[in-house]
Amino acid sequence: MPVEKIESVGSGSRSGDSITRVYMCDLDDAAALWSEYTHNAQYVEEGGYFNRDRSSITPGECFATARLVFTETPTVSISGAGGGNREDGDTEYNFGASTTDIQLERHPQYRTYWNHVLLSTKEITSSPSWYLDAIDTVIPESDREKYKWASPGDSYSEPWVVLVDIPEEWRGIQSKLYPQPVLVVTKYYHDRASAVAKLTAVGLLKSPPWSGPYKSEAKYWLVTNSTVSTSGRYWVHVEQYTYADMGWNETLYTEEGQEA
Structure with a gap:
């Protein structure tokens, strides 16, 4: 009351x-x-x-x-360790960030010439009009006898020669570092059952209780870790959310509360 x-x-x-x-x-x-x-x-x-x-x-x-x-916003500990006295239902939010390698092809502005050489037959001396705009290795049908793409290290023979090499600033680059912000939500419970019940969300898309400066919809957050432990007289549930700014693949990952 x-x-x-x-x-x-x-x-x-x-x-x-x-x-x-x-x-x-x-x-x-x-x-x-x-x-x-x-x-x-x-x-x-x-x-x-x-x-x-x-x-x-x-x-x-x-x-x-x-x-x-x-x-206006929850208390956030960037060090990952909160302080103060605990009470049932207390929640901590800790942000971190990591990076992962992704293929250049997944870059929204990707162009094929970034990591491919353009081959041509010997008599060709100029690049085609589509060279700078190509986003895959499919050659237009009308030019398939004149040009083809090759990756560094690919073998080729007559009549093919390198017409345009990979630009110097792109040589040796096959991937880029992709930022992956990570939100860790820690919640304290008096009873074990309430904490353990939260473990079922791992591997699912789930909107966090607070998303900070990032998009809040579930499709952007994948629960990548979930644990329960004890701290004094409390049961502690720790849930890790990993963010994808273009959204996770919703064919592979299901949102919490929906059938797979």
Whole structure:
């Protein structure tokens, strides 16, 4: 049952990215009021994400004064280790980033000449009009007797010769580093069953509870790791989301809650 509280003078003041709500309540209800709010959870009516570390309750002779701070975004620890006291439902968000190699062909502006030489018959002296715009190795039918593409190291014989080599800035490059932001969401539970129930999302597309500066839809986030462990008197569920800015392949990966 919600605690009866009175919003006081000065409540709703804003400072930077935060807004402070000031409430008065019975002294006996102070603990219950505190438990109504979960650290890093969003409360739209109050103005943002509750930040327990910046909030306080001050007991008085008859009433307690609660100063509850709500921020525009959740508290994020870039080091991957949060601090402060834990309560049931507390959530931590930690961002990191890694890179992976992807083939040049997956670059949205890819051109075939980046990693292929253009061959021609000996009598040809100029490149065709489509040379700079080609995005695959398929030669237009009318030119198939005159030109063909070859990868570095491919063998070829008469009548083929190299007409246009790979430009110097592209030589030796077969892939590019592709950024993969990783969001790790850590949540604390009093009971084991609630934590373990979250393990079933691994391998699925799932919209994270907060996506930071990235797109929030499920198709951009794949749950790549999910673990449960203990920390003191709490069960801790850690879920790792890996981001793809062009979206994951929705034929290969299913969104949570949908049948494969």
